[in-house]
Amino acid sequence: MNARIPGTDRPTAGLWSLQVVGRWRLALRLARRDLLRNAGRAVLIAVMVTLPVAAGSFVMTTLESNEPYAPADTEAELGPGLQAKIEGIGGPIEQFWQGDSPRWFWDAAGWTKYDTATAVSMPYQDLEQSIERHLPDDDQLVRALKGTVRLDDGEGAAMSVAVQTDFAEPDVAARFPVLQGHLPGDGEIAVTERHRDLGLELGDTVEVELADGTTTTATVSGVVPRTIDMISPVLLPESGPLTPPQEVTSGGFDYPLWYVVGDAPVTWSDVQDINAAGAFVTSRAVLLDPPAPADTGSTWSGYVDWAALSVIVALVVVGLLEAVWLIGPAFAVGARRDTRSLALLAVNGAPAPALRAVMLARGLLTGAAGSLAGVALGVAATAVLAQVIPDRLPALRLPVGPLAVILVVGVLLAILSAWPPARRAARADVVTVLAGRRPEVSTPRWPTVVGASAAVGGVVLAVVAGAQHWAVGLSAGIVVADLGLILACGGIVALLGRVARRLPWTWRFALRDAARYRARTVPAVAAVLVAMAGATAGLTYFDAEKVVVEEASWYRPWASTGTVAVTQGYGHVFAEDESERLQDLVDEALPDAGPLLTLPVAVVPASADNDSAPRRELLDLAVLPVDPAGLDVSLSANYDRWPGPVVTDGSDRRLLHALGIPEEHLDDVATALADGRLPLPSSHVDADGNATVTVRAYLDDRPVEDRVLPAAVVGTPGEPIPNLPILPEALLDELGAEPAVGAYLVENPTVPTSEQEALLQTRVDAELVGFASDRALDVRVEAGRQPGQGTDSLLGTLSTPWSGDARPVVGLAIALAAVFLALAGTWSAVALSAVDARPDLATLAAVGAAPSARRRVVAAQAATISVIGSVLGLVAGVAVGIGWTLLSGYPVAVPLLQVTALTVVVPVLATIAAWTVTRSRLTLTRRRS
Numbered sequence: 001m002n003a004r005i006p007g008t009d010r011p012t013a014g015l016w017s018l019q020v021v022g023r024w025r026l027a028l029r030l031a032r033r034d035l036l037r038n039a040g041r042a043v044l045i046a047v048m049v050t051l052p053v054a055a056g057s058f059v060m061t062t063l064e065s066n067e068p069y070a071p072a073d074t075e076a077e078l079g080p081g082l083q084a085k086i087e088g089i090g091g092p093i094e095q096f097w098q099g100d101s102p103r104w105f106w107d108a109a110g111w112t113k114y115d116t117a118t119a120v121s122m123p124y125q126d127l128e129q130s131i132e133r134h135l136p137d138d139d140q141l142v143r144a145l146k147g148t149v150r151l152d153d154g155e156g157a158a159m160s161v162a163v164q165t166d167f168a169e170p171d172v173a174a175r176f177p178v179l180q181g182h183l184p185g186d187g188e189i190a191v192t193e194r195h196r197d198l199g200l201e202l203g204d205t206v207e208v209e210l211a212d213g214t215t216t217t218a219t220v221s222g223v224v225p226r227t228i229d230m231i232s233p234v235l236l237p238e239s240g241p242l243t244p245p246q247e248v249t250s251g252g253f254d255y256p257l258w259y260v261v262g263d264a265p266v267t268w269s270d271v272q273d274i275n276a277a278g279a280f281v282t283s284r285a286v287l288l289d290p291p292a293p294a295d296t297g298s299t300w301s302g303y304v305d306w307a308a309l310s311v312i313v314a315l316v317v318v319g320l321l322e323a324v325w326l327i328g329p330a331f332a333v334g335a336r337r338d339t340r341s342l343a344l345l346a347v348n349g350a351p352a353p354a355l356r357a358v359m360l361a362r363g364l365l366t367g368a369a370g371s372l373a374g375v376a377l378g379v380a381a382t383a384v385l386a387q388v389i390p391d392r393l394p395a396l397r398l399p400v401g402p403l404a405v406i407l408v409v410g411v412l413l414a415i416l417s418a419w420p421p422a423r424r425a426a427r428a429d430v431v432t433v434l435a436g437r438r439p440e441v442s443t444p445r446w447p448t449v450v451g452a453s454a455a456v457g458g459v460v461l462a463v464v465a466g467a468q469h470w471a472v473g474l475s476a477g478i479v480v481a482d483l484g485l486i487l488a489c490g491g492i493v494a495l496l497g498r499v500a501r502r503l504p505w506t507w508r509f510a511l512r513d514a515a516r517y518r519a520r521t522v523p524a525v526a527a528v529l530v531a532m533a534g535a536t537a538g539l540t541y542f543d544a545e546k547v548v549v550e551e552a553s554w555y556r557p558w559a560s561t562g563t564v565a566v567t568q569g570y571g572h573v574f575a576e577d578e579s580e581r582l583q584d585l586v587d588e589a590l591p592d593a594g595p596l597l598t599l600p601v602a603v604v605p606a607s608a609d610n611d612s613a614p615r616r617e618l619l620d621l622a623v624l625p626v627d628p629a630g631l632d633v634s635l636s637a638n639y640d641r642w643p644g645p646v647v648t649d650g651s652d653r654r655l656l657h658a659l660g661i662p663e664e665h666l667d668d669v670a671t672a673l674a675d676g677r678l679p680l681p682s683s684h685v686d687a688d689g690n691a692t693v694t695v696r697a698y699l700d701d702r703p704v705e706d707r708v709l710p711a712a713v714v715g716t717p718g719e720p721i722p723n724l725p726i727l728p729e730a731l732l733d734e735l736g737a738e739p740a741v742g743a744y745l746v747e748n749p750t751v752p753t754s755e756q757e758a759l760l761q762t763r764v765d766a767e768l769v770g771f772a773s774d775r776a777l778d779v780r781v782e783a784g785r786q787p788g789q790g791t792d793s794l795l796g797t798l799s800t801p802w803s804g805d806a807r808p809v810v811g812l813a814i815a816l817a818a819v820f821l822a823l824a825g826t827w828s829a830v831a832l833s834a835v836d837a838r839p840d841l842a843t844l845a846a847v848g849a850a851p852s853a854r855r856r857v858v859a860a861q862a863a864t865i866s867v868i869g870s871v872l873g874l875v876a877g878v879a880v881g882i883g884w885t886l887l888s889g890y891p892v893a894v895p896l897l898q899v900t901a902l903t904v905v906v907p908v909l910a911t912i913a914a915w916t917v918t919r920s921r922l923t924l925t926r927r928r929s
Contacts, residue, residue, distance in 0.1 A: 024357055055378070085281075088279045095272070150771070156763060191234050194232050447488070454481070463477075497515025532877060540882065557782055571643050588763060599741070602735070603619055624706075646742075647737075658747050691708070866907040
């Protein structure tokens with residue numbers, strides 16, 4: 001038998017759910033009316049919710065828009081209409097999707113890529129027919145030949161890849177958008193923007209030379225983007241001079257091309273069939289809808305980077321704490337204002353859950369509004385950024401899942417921030433509130449003790465973990481230290497309130513008011529603390545990184561600043577004298593450069609078993625330090641730049657200067673080389689004036705041996721001098737070596753521009769390399785130490801157009817963000833304290849306090865909150881920054897000036913702003929009995 005509610009015919013079943021629904025209907029209705037009535041306060045709370053949500057939405061949308069985008073990638077590869085692009089490999093392959101890149105790759109079946117010894121071949125016609133058989137019935141194959149050509153317009157030559165195809169096919173023509181002119185027809189050629197930068201213009205007549213020596217002339221008909229097919233090819237019409245190869249060989253590089261046109265998509269099954277036939281396929285259908293990793297043979301290894309994950313978790317936790325402390329005081333403003341109205345609800349029978357529901361409903365509504373505005377603001381900011389840097393953000397994409405999570409988290413943060421005021425409002429003494437008296441506040445001591453202990457333990461853990469390179473421990477230390485300091489804030493505020501008796505009355509009022517109402521003071525102090533700690537830690541880390549980049553000895557110039565070197569790549573020397581032809585090319589590209597200098601290097605003499613002139617046996621020299629237990633390491637030739645140790649008799653001072661030998665040491669180095677001695681730093685020369693040198697020859701059976709050679713000290717201890725050791729010619733016979741031309745150098749009075757470097761490289765390729773596939777010449781420029789050079793961090797992606805070093809910009813951004821967050825937390829708490837202190841200030845005004853008293857009190861309250869938070873944040877931030885620095889292996893360097901300035905600026909700005917916006921006079925009201 002079901003029980004019924006007395007006096008009614010309704011059963012008690014479902015009564016609880018009806019009560020909950022009714023409670024929240026009332027709460028939402030009251031919250032909506034209150035927010036509309038107090039629009040300014042509602043906007044303040046919504047803005048506090050909007051800020052973290054907007055930041056999170058901006059970051060997630062930017063990251064999503066920066067990821068490879070299938071439609072954009074498809075458009076770049078295939079244009080608007082092609083179904084696929086096919087490259088003939090010459091043997092069966094397996095095509096797969098590399099999920100972490102993400103890109104398409106291929107692997108060989110039974111042979112090694114680029115290894116001509118195991119390469120396989122297939123007749124071109126057979127491969128083309130096989131591909132056609134595996135295409136869908138409604139598609140057609142359009143042949144596109146690819147090859148290397150030499151272009152000469154009479155003023156200069158350039159090597160280029162050429163693509164020859166049928167541009168009468170609309171989808172093929174659409175694949176190659178034209179910036180100027182039109183696509184080539186008979187007797188014409190289209191060039192890219194890169195070729196136009198080299199001097200080719202519309203209407204120019206160029207000579208096109210093929211690898212077999214045949215030549216033809218063509219007129220430049222159009223200019224296409226430089227990134228077409230990622231190889232910047234010139235375009236030739238179907239009637240052009242290129243002819244299909246007899247064989248398609250797997251070990252080559254210029255694979256033949258075909259384009260697929262038609263209405264039928266090339267599916268993954270078609271791709272696999274064409275792979276088996278011996279070709280690689282870029283399919284529109286597969287790019288837009290890639291197969292599952294299991295279908296492509298690509299699987300996830302399951303590796304989890306716990307160090308990176310721990311850092312991310314720590315940052316998220318600290319960020320959420322910051323958001324809660326920012327939003328909390330804003331809700332407390334409303335709670336203090338509505339204490340009397342909530343008490344009236346309680347007198348009329350509203351239970352404690354109903355009172356809590358009223359406050360939480362305000363959090364729900366303002367959180368929803370603020371979160372929606374934050375998501376919209378973050379997406380809009382990304383859209384603006386995409387217009388500014390379209391190369392980094394090619395398309396605006398919305399990560400719906402993450403944005404939904406951020407939206408929900410924003411609402412939950414608002415509700416969580418509203419919970420403490422709601423709990424206090426539900427537990428308030430109704431009689432005390434309606435009588436206009438303030439309730440007694442008692443705070444237990446255990447949070448202060450536990451918080452202080454946790455803060456000390458967290459700081460110690462962060463520093464020790466950083467020194468031990470333990471990322472998880474550092475992240476845990478950061479979180480524990482922040483939580484501990486937040487718990488200890490209440491005790492610190494209470495202590496300051498007790499010692500305020502000797503201060504002026506305005507400061508005494510502010511400190512005691514902060515101690516009495518710790519529920520609103522502590523969140524504001526915590527917000528300032530977290531913001532300042534994060535900024536101080538970041539500035540400490542960046543300062544240490546700056547020391548490493550700008551002052552550490554890792555950077556070694558390979559020549560004097562502005563010097564240009566032409567080399568043949570690792571391990572290759574010049575087989576014949578190229579100085580005359582190269583001098584003409586240098587004069588064209590670098591009209592202000594000095595004369596060409598020949599750089600000799602030491603190599604093993606040619607023999608019956610070693611008679612390959614371009615690649616000779618390399619002589620490897622390593623000079624051992626006198627004290628192997630010290631910090632000095634062995635000195636070796638710069639094999640990244642030269643194919644062996646530099647050898648000279650010291651007579652050519654221009655060569656030594658081009659090699660980067662400082663002016664003040666040129667005489668010493670030249671004298672040592674003339675005397676047959678190795679010029680070395682003091683750390684590698686013993687007391688007898690000798691050096692121990694380990695000698696071996698690459699690609700030779702000669703055993704490694706240690707030789708004692710005469711040496712001379714050059715420079716001061718610890719002074720880095722480029723290109724040491726330099727080998728004297730007098731020692732070549734003793735080492736069984738001979739000189740060879742390893743590079744050509746030329747000194748330029750200034751660092752050549754990128755256009756000059758590109759022009760010289762183009763001319764060298766065309767005049768000295770040509771169609772020789774086994775030869776390559778590399779043009780390199782020594783630009784000197786660059787700001788931020790060698791920094792392996794995320795800052796490299798944020799470098800500005802006016803500076804290669806993003807560190808100052810990021811440091812300024814961190815400081816401004818910290819100032820903004822700290823001021824936001826301070827001012828919200830000051831607004832609340834102004835509400836609470838209104839009766840006291842009215843009493844002071846009534847008994848004759850000066851009009852400026854209200855301003856002084858509010859300024860003192862702002863200074864109290866900002867000073868406590870800034871000082872605690874300074875201590876915690878420096879400790880965390882030291883741990884972070886040690887974790888990265890950098891020397892500890894605390895930017896005392898910047899950190900101190902930040903710690904002073906926040907309280908000063910908070911105090912001045914509070915003083916400025918506060919009215920001097922207070923409107924007095926009469927209380928009716």
